[in-house]
Amino acid sequence: MDFEYVYSAEQDSFRREAREFFDARVPTDRRGPVDPESLDDDTFAYFREVHREMGARGWLYPTYPKEYGGGGMTADHEMVIEEEMARRQIPKHFSNGLVLPSILVWGTEEQKKRFLIPLLTGEETCYQTFSEAHAGSDLAAISSTAVRDGDDWVINGHKLFITGIREPDLMYGPFVTQPDGARHHNMGYFLIPYPTPGVTLTRMTLMNGPGQLFINFDNVRVPAGNLLGGDDEGWQVAATTLEQEHGGRGAAFSPDEDTQELLAYVRDTKRNGVAIGVDPTVRLNAVDNYIESQIHRLLETRNFWMYVTKREMTYHGAQSALWRKEFKVRNAIREATIMGPYALLDHTDDAPVAGGSPEVRQRRNVAWTHPGGTPEIMRLIIARRLGISRTRERAAPTPSTATSHTG
Template identity: 30%
Template sequence: MNFSFSEDETTFLEAFQEHLAREKQRSDAAIIFAPQRETDSWLVDSPERRGFMKRLAEAGYIGMSWARDYGGRERPGIYDYLLNEELSSQGAPIIGKGVGCIGKTIIAHGSDKLKREFLPKILAAEIEFALGYSEPGAGSDLASLRLRAERRDDAWVLNGQKMWTTSAHFADWYWVAARTDPDAPKHKGISVFLVPMNHPGLTIVEIETMGDHRTNEVFFDNVEVPADYLVGQENAGWQYVCEALDYERFALYTVGPLLLRFEALVELVRRTERDGRPLADDPAVRARIAELACEVETARMLQRRVIAKAIKGDVPTVEAAMYKLYSTQLGRRIANEALDWLGPLALLSSDSPDAPFAGKWEMSDRATVVDTIGGGSSEVQKNIVARRGLGLMTGA
């Protein structure tokens, strides 16, 4: 089995690393590159981050896998993945929703109007999106969503609530799944809409997660959307949502942050003493960190399987579920180990001057919990592996 990259892919990666090396010379680099950051910086808005994305766009790195007709370079999806893996390995924001989930769906299913309006702005990194899928009672079971869209003349009117919408507080547009036919089977009555985030009928309420990640609940009160902002076909939204999630599994599940976390743990073992002795001399610590090194390598290989399958044009559903389950739970194990090895002081947070490693591990212990939920919880991944990977149907 060969997981190494081709010559062209390697050349591309080297050129991109040079781009990032130039970026690191800038005076605002410390705001953009933060390898020890737990919460991915693409979730936080700042002028520096937007500027970084614009320069990526100017250098031609945004929309590389789009067709040339739409301003892309028609490169295989592996290039989007390589880009994101390098970005996340260096602690930089990754490209995501706009280019992949939304841009690709508009290219595949959107009207000429939506293509003209949105694709150039996405390519130029001028526009931010929020994804409105989850609702109270519709997270793992997303197809049960109830946000109602009713047709009135030339518009749709949306009423209801979304939950956990990351970026809603700074995005420009909302990519929303709503129920357009309540009488159809639940997967068949859903449509996708584009709604301006500053619509007066939207109310955005902050939710602070235990991982210091801001997300939001969003209330819709008679939100009128012109009919031409319906994406693709009415009632075909479930297909579009699933296609977008497939892309997410491929390009957004980078292993870089896990590798950085493990490197930080090795550094902790190097620099910490317990009872006057270096932690690195403790046989139990040495044995455990060696085990974790094997587990990190296992995660890296599980992720390579996702990529290898996607490159062949297959949908890596089971591989992605295995990787998400294993890597996010390994993130928890690494954080737990750090807390054990640092002792009681590890519970101090970053605002305490006595916090070891500036509170990184207290933060990591909280943030890694959130990773096991977003994008599909661990239990849901286990169900996918049992049902689709092992053929163990329930009630069979």
């Protein structure tokens, strides 16, 4: 049995509106680069403006509440917008939106208005500052501190591997407020504007490119109103952020262009006058890529459905995050097996396959097994939530399962 999406008349009409907007606003030769981390300044500035215009329509974060700058729309609208953006290869907002659910769940009314509106309307961008040199998988081991001083908090320490292709307007993450406090109850979660005196950004170049930052905090002052949740609740607030990062929101639409590119390559490429798909090794590897990518789509769609219908999630988020991290590496390896050295031609070479995107996948798919927790950490979370681990754990509150901790 096959699945087929059937769109309602209302969805079709909204799709026409979205398509008209994108077609009129973005010329067909304007698209994000093959390697997202090699975005030039002109393309960055161009799409920042497109994002602002989408934000003004509520299309950047369609399902977020209107009063805080979101679209107040349905999951169906989000799906249509994402499909249309993917069709035109329009990059997503250059912002790490994983803080948005944490502000909705843990923020005061004043914080929601102050911080959500500029982010949801696309006026501002934010980066996630969690990891430290000795606190990646074991995030609770962070040692950067925030000390109360009058009406301010004074922040010291560093964060690293922070994803962001330019400079943010806001950073967010946990800092130790009570050095002698119990683990998981010794930190607060701060929203730190950028620029602020004492913050320095240094670009890191990893195998995936120059997309990460080392950030140093030297006596950085932030007002007390920038603490989200209580001064010992930072771990719990961070858990809401991580719940989403671990796949707990799923995806309205999971693009499959990597596999489509590979299938087109197999279909259209001949060696010695013979289609390469005749080789059983090529065929079997290509089919495995297709199947694994479809499993990913189904897991993401299931999670999105669970999220919007407010079903309680346990292992589901980490299951799809684990699958995504691992199948993308397997697919890159199989792609290299099929293409051989052609998989390594990048966009600067004479005739790279698909503009050089297979080469990007060879590097990127490995590096991106790390953010938000490695595959081993995803397995740990699944075990805890299946009740087969030393410790047991429930999913953190998200906008789908909690309303607010302050209201």
